[in-house]
Amino acid sequence: MALFRLIFSFVLLCGLTSCSFIFTKIFGIKNIKAVNKKTIIHYSKKYHIPINDSYELDTSYFSFLQSIDTAKFKSEIKNHYQPLQALYYNKTETLISFHINCNAGGFPNLKWNRNGIMTSFPPKQQTKVDTIIPLKTQLKHLTPVFTSKKNLPDSVDYLVIVYWSRFMGRQSKKLIQQVQKNCQIEPIKKIKILYANNDNVFAKQK
Numbered sequence: 001m002a003l004f005r006l007i008f009s010f011v012l013l014c015g016l017t018s019c020s021f022i023f024t025k026i027f028g029i030k031n032i033k034a035v036n037k038k039t040i041i042h043y044s045k046k047y048h049i050p051i052n053d054s055y056e057l058d059t060s061y062f063s064f065l066q067s068i069d070t071a072k073f074k075s076e077i078k079n080h081y082q083p084l085q086a087l088y089y090n091k092t093e094t095l096i097s098f099h100i101n102c103n104a105g106g107f108p109n110l111k112w113n114r115n116g117i118m119t120s121f122p123p124k125q126q127t128k129v130d131t132i133i134p135l136k137t138q139l140k141h142l143t144p145v146f147t148s149k150k151n152l153p154d155s156v157d158y159l160v161i162v163y164w165s166r167f168m169g170r171q172s173k174k175l176i177q178q179v180q181k182n183c184q185i186e187p188i189k190k191i192k193i194l195y196a197n198n199d200n201v202f203a204k205q206k
Contacts, residue, residue, distance in 0.1 A: 028169035034203040085163040093135040157189035
């Protein structure tokens with residue numbers, strides 16, 4: 001997805017028509033470019049992402065999305081293209097809560113807790129859930145950043161996958177903080193959060 005499409009989606013979301021350069025600066029969005037592991041590690045530490053839970057989204061992910069029938073799942077595919085996402089899966093590997101940047105609203109920062117949806121766990125619905133990408137497929141496209149082996153949990157009650165990037169700047173940081181805060185609400189159930197950097201996926205689409 002090209003940068004102008006990302007900007008356009010934000011413009012439609014917030015009702016803005018100003019210059020894209022000024023717009024991206026206000027939101028803290030940076031230029032899309034490829035990043036190496038050193039850069040991902042730097043931002044992972046900056047955003048307080050646990051070392052063993054830091055992953056990179058494989059560049060084949062968009063190719064997979066493009067293979068899905070757009071005639072049937074156009075809106076669902078668009079949702080999964082978004083740079084910022086939080087996907088909550090339950091113990092049966094069912095997507096039960098889905099959050100994306102295009103539906104967050106807010107200016108100059110996205111409001112992930114709009115209408116208090118993040119004050120309960122699992123959070124209330126923000127984006128319509130779907131079944132086009134099973135959890136196993138999501139995990140298949142994740143590669144660990146710090147280690148050579150995936151640190152995937154054997155058994156958890158909830159698995160949350162957060163998609164973030166360097167180019168989304170502070171909006172990535174705020175999403176990560178909101179998800180971490182939301183997961184702390186649940187005192188008993190076992191929850192695992194995986195953080196997937198997608199800078200290189202978007203850089204490949206430019």
